[in-house]
Amino acid sequence: xxxxxxxxxxxxxxxxxxxxxxxxxxxxxxxxxxxxxxxxxxxxxxxxxxxxxxxxxxxxxxxxxxxxxxxxxxxxxxxxxxxxxxxxxxxxxxxxxxxxxxxxxxxxxxxxxxxxxxxxxxxxxxxxxxxxxxxxxxxxxxxxxxxxxxxxxxxxxxxxxxxxxxxxxxxxxxxxxxxxxxxxxxxxxxxxxxxxxxxxxxxxxxxxxxxxxxxxxxxxxxxxxxxxxxxxxxxxxxxxxxxxxxxxxxxxxxxxxxxxxxxxxxxxxxxxxxxxxxxxxxxxxxxxxxxxxxxxxxxxxxxxxxxxxxxxxxxxxxxxxxxxxxxxxxxxxxxxxxxxxxxxxxxxxxxxxxxxxxxxxxxxxxxxxxxxxxxxxxxxxxxxxxxxxxxxxx
Numbered sequence: 095x096x097x098x099x100x101x102x103x104x105x106x107x108x109x110x111x112x113x114x115x116x117x118x119x120x121x122x123x124x125x126x127x128x129x130x131x132x133x134x135x136x137x138x139x140x141x142x143x144x145x146x147x148x149x150x151x152x153x154x155x156x157x158x159x160x161x162x163x164x165x166x167x168x169x170x171x172x173x174x175x176x177x178x179x180x181x182x183x184x185x186x187x188x189x190x191x192x193x194x195x196x197x198x199x200x201x202x203x204x205x206x207x208x209x210x211x212x213x214x215x216x217x218x219x220x221x222x223x224x225x226x227x228x229x230x231x232x233x234x235x236x237x238x239x240x241x242x243x244x245x246x247x248x249x250x251x252x253x254x255x256x257x258x259x260x261x262x263x264x265x266x267x268x269x270x271x272x273x274x275x276x277x278x279x280x281x282x283x284x285x286x287x288x289x290x291x292x293x294x295x296x297x298x299x300x301x302x303x304x305x306x307x308x309x310x311x312x313x314x315x316x317x318x319x320x321x322x323x324x325x326x327x328x329x330x331x332x333x334x335x336x337x338x339x340x341x342x343x344x345x346x347x348x349x350x351x352x353x354x355x356x357x358x359x360x361x362x363x364x365x366x367x368x369x370x371x372x373x374x375x376x377x378x379x380x381x382x383x384x385x386x387x388x389x390x391x392x393x394x395x396x397x398x399x400x401x402x403x404x405x406x407x408x409x410x411x412x413x414x415x416x417x418x419x420x421x422x423x424x425x426x427x428x429x430x431x432x433x434x435x436x437x438x439x440x441x442x443x444x445x446x447x448x449x450x451x452x453x454x455x456x457x458x459x460x461x462x463x464x465x466x467x468x469x470x471x472x473x474x475x476x477x478x479x480x481x482x483x484x485x486x487x488x
Contacts, residue, residue, distance in 0.1 A: 105228050108221075108235065110284035112242050114176075115217040117280050119246030121183055121273045122210060127251040128258065128266050136263045137196050145451070150200055152447045154208030156440050159215045163436030166291050172220045173287045179213035180281055182206040184274040187267050214243060215439035219432040222424055223291055234366040236424075237417040241362045244416065248355040291432060311426040315437045317378065317479045318423060321415045322445020324385055324472035327465060328408070330453045332392060335462035340395050353402050354409040361413025368414060374422045375480055377414055382477035384411035386470050393466040411473075 130144045162175050186206035189198055218239055225235040254266045333347035340346075368377045388407035395401045420438055427434035456465040 104230060104235070104238075107284075107286070108224060108228060108230060110280075111217065111221050111224060112238055114277075114280050114284050115214070115221070115239060116242040116246055117273070117277045118176075118179070118213045118217065119243050120250045121270060121277050122207075122213075123247045123250035124254040124266065124273060125187070125270045126207075128254050128263075131258070132190075132263055132266075133196070133199070136194065137199070139196060143196070147200055147204060148450070149447065151204045151207050151211075152443050154205055155211040155443050156447075158208050158212040159436040159440050159443070160433075162212045162216050163219065163430075163432040163434075166216070166219050166432030167430045169290050171288060171290050172216060172223075173281070173285045173289060175216050176213055176220075176285060177278075177281060179210045179216065180274065180278050182209035183213075184271065184278070186210065187271045187274060191264065191267050191271070211443075215436045216432075218420060218439070219291075219435040220289065222431055222435065223289075231366065233369050233417075233421050236421045237362050237365045240365075240417045240420060241359050244355060244359045244362060244413070248352075248359070311423070311428070311434055311437065313479065314423050314426050315441050317476055318415075318419050318438055318441035319445055320472045320476035320479060321378075321381070321385070321412075321419065322442045323449050324389070324445075324469045324476065325412055325415075326446040326449035327453050327472065328389060328392070328469040330450055331457060331462045331465035331469075334457070335393075335466055336395065336401065339461060339463050342395070342398065342401065346398065346401055349398065350401055350405040353405040354412075357406045357409030358413035358416070361410045362417040365414055365417030369418055369421070374418050374425065377418045378422060379477055379480045381411045381414040381418070382473050382480065384414070385473035385476075389466055389470045389473065393463050 129147065133139050133144050133147060165175065166172055183206065186203040189203050189206070218236075221235060221239045222232065224230075225232050254269065257265050257269060332350060336342045336346040336350065337344055365377070368380070372380065384407055388404055388411055391400065391404035391407060395404055420435070423434045423438040424431060452468075453462075453465045456462075456468060
């Protein structure tokens with residue numbers, strides 16, 4: 095069972111971990127959304143080629159996340175794993191700058207980006223272990239970790255697209271390379287080089303339970319996957335739905351994303367209080383209900399005020415899920431904290447891997463609005479899993 099939250103103030107090391115995580119997220123978030131533009135406009139490929147690159151990168155990310163989790167749980171030092179992600183990111187960016195070729199992108203840069211993507215899951219594991227060791231309020235510190243991720247994604251993509259609009263695609267990658275150098279410098283200064291997980295025990299002083307036998311962990315992962323499917327399907331459909339079907343101006347998707355992200359970060363920071371009042375399972379059930387309401391409103395948007403209200407609900411549900419889901423998964427680690435954390439992250443990546451083609455097929459044969467409506471099914475599934483299977487995972 096999870097320890098009761100401590101009131102100990104955040105230490106300097108804990109603050110440094112947040113800064114290091116934020117820098118790594120900004121590096122990846124500055125490049126990942128821009129890759130589709132790079133593939134189509136710079137490399138001159140057809141839009142469907144984007145799915146080839148994305149599938150390769152996401153699949154490899156799932157594998158790397160899992161392996162990193164196993165190594166951390168086995169007692170490997172965490173600092174070299176983060177360093178490997180930093181080096182891989184720098185190598186990927188350098189290869190794009192030196193060899194602007196699609197085959198270099200998929201055969202070299204894509205695997206490097208997969209290794210780089212694993213830094214987030216690794217930092218979540220490091221943060222949880224650090225919070226345990228330093229007696230911090232675990233749900234609150236997890237919420238700070240998730241807030242850093244959302245903050246990075248709020249700032250970096252907008253900056254990279256703006257830079258591309260006033261310069262060239264290469265300016266985006268040079269910026270990313272400079273940020274990578276900053277990431278490496280911060281790693282050198284802030285990351286404890288010998289920090290490892292304590293192997294052989296968990297909070298209950300019992301032997302770690304193999305992941306294949308931990309049914310509670312896999313049920314919790316199914317809940318997170320359902321949320322990820324709902325989020326990924328709606329997020330990929332909404333921009334085109336706003337412009338092509340709802341008749342809103344072209345700046346509407348930007349307003350929606352800004353409102354959604356702002357409320358999301360606020361909800362993440364409020365999540366520890368919500369967990370204290372409701373508990374993790376009921377907090378996630380609240381998130382599922384808010385998701386259903388958000389999708390219902392967003393699918394019927396015809397005005398900017400409706401969009402703002404729906405986007406706020408979207409940010410509220412996803413912020414609660416993002417912060418509570420991480421702690422919820424870790425509560426069933428049974429001595430394999432990094433494995434549980436990597437499963438949480440992999441559920442998010444898997445959601446994107448499955449939802450994007452589903453959205454595309456729905457939009458191709460029906461409409462983007464229907465794709466938003468179908469996102470409700472995944473939110474209902476999450477609520478059902480939490481309600482009917484909840485007692486097996488609590």
